[in-house]
């Protein structure tokens with residue numbers, strides 16, 4: 001007689017006795033959401049229950065394989081689920097090749113990271129990438145194997161252990177939406193395996209693709225126009241949202257979900273502590289929509305979260321959903337059904353740059369007003385720059401009636417060709433017309449005017465603009481992530497224009513090799529790099545001792561006489577006063593005395609703010625006298 005054992009029984013089957021109680025307890029907490037979400041996605045299939053059992057058994061095997069030191073960390077974090085939301089968490093993001101040549105070279109940079117106060121390192125894709133151009137590694141050929149050009153799996157294990165010992169959590173991309181066209185699944189599909197062909201969205205002709213194209217946008221309209229690619233081996237059209245060699249996965253097929261859940265846990269067992277879930281918005285397709293942010297995408301992520309919470313509760317999920325502000329909060333899920341622990345606040349990032357271009361904080365104030373408080377044990381991710389473009393369309397809700405034209409003006413400002421009157425040196429990204437914006441590229445220092453500065457004052461202003469943006473990211477109430485090289489004011493790398501396979505993609509402007517000669521100047525109080533580094537270090541140190549800057553502490557904005565000034569209040573005792581304009585401004589402080597967090601001076605009443613000046617102020621506690 002055949003009986004179908006329960007999902008719990010299948011989960012526990014591969015586990016040694018001493019792990020079963022914990023596993024059963026964790027499963028019990030996740031069961032409702034897990035079964036509901038997977039049931040809603042796949043429950044109508046006749047093979048749902050056996051599939052679910054097989055999934056749980058393979059999850060159980062990965063649970064059994066988890067190293068004791070990782071399980072210990074899981075237990076600690078289970079007891080303190082908001083461990084990542086403190087004001088001393090600081091992130092750093094880098095390409096392995098650019099930062100340290102390979103994984104061993106990254107390990108050699110740990111001292112630098114520690115000096116900065118980094119507790120979280122996001123290494124851009126380091127798994128085996130597609131042969132040839134791979135979108136900077138975002139076309140993954142194997143989820144099991146480190147890219148041989150960057151090291152071995154043993155190097156990865158060694159690096160995660162070293163980082164853990166240094167108090168740094170390693171974050172890896174988990175590229176959920178697509179695989180490379182030379183991943184085994186794609187190769188198998190091309191070779192005629194029908195099960196693997198079902199891993200992808202494929203169509204015999206243009207009928208369906210043309211229907212989808214009516215409502216689906218384009219991420220790289222110039223470098224990779226359209227969302228479908230004809231694959232001769234298949235004689236079919238394949239859904240390729242990004243580059244033609246990145247094949248979108250078909251999550252309507254439960255085998256894809258099971259494979260990706262396994263890939264995630266396999267990496268977690270190698271010591272990855274945070275997953276940057278790339279392109280989360282695109283996971284589910286629905287005709288007649290833009291095929292982004294679909295409810296099923298959220299169900300998938302909630303099911304993935306439940307599985308992570310069973311096997312590796314010390315592991316965090318981070319949503320990379322570059323979507324309009326109102327679409328963002330859904331990526332955190334709810335108290336009852338949590339989704340990601342962390343999500344990029346790309347609207348905040350873009351609005352900060354917008355404020356510099358417009359010398360007005362209007363966009364920024366709207367974004368902050370539209371940023372809801374989060375469920376417990378969750379955090380925004382704040383940043384000044386990353387490896388991608390600054391995408392302007394996330395601000396369309398805030399930009400008003402002439403939004404596209406307004407954002408296009410901002411993009412033109414950052415493209416700032418010499419003679420245009422702009423201090424910025426960047427590039428417009430994938431713009432289809434002059435009255436619409438797509439994105440802007442460039443290293444922060446180049447966009448903020450350090451590259452173009454020829455006088456002492458221009459340099460001074462560029463440094464202030466950079467500290468203004470970093471100061472916002474550090475005081476907003478988020479996990480701030482520095483982008484490699486920004487701590488030293490590294491500027492654009494123009495060499496990509498010489499490579500035929502990269503010239504169409506100006507995101508390579510912001511992917512230079514780490515400059516050790518600038519690093520050598522970091523403690524020098526005169527060079528631009530040294531001053532920036534010092535200024536940043538002061539902000540980071542101050543942040544570390546200010547609980548009001550933790551992710552969960554409340555935030556509000558005080559009214560100012562001019563839109564040039566942002567007065568960001570945290571709790572009721574910390575104030576970031578930032579002048580986003582090139583003119584001097586004044587601001588009247590709330591009653592009482594305020595101490596400058598950086599130099600200790602005490603201020604009250606009306607204060608002056610020089611061009612692009614920022615003040616971090618702490619309310620002086622009135623001396624409370626004990627009643628006699």
Ligand code: OTU
Pocket residue numbers: 135136138139175219242278279280281320321322387388389391439
């Ligand atoms: C992500 O990006 C990565 O960060 C990019 O580097 C990759 O090229 C891309 O996925 C494909 O893997 O759509 O919501 O506009 O912001 O491509 C995620 C450029 C994305 C990026 C966009 C982004």
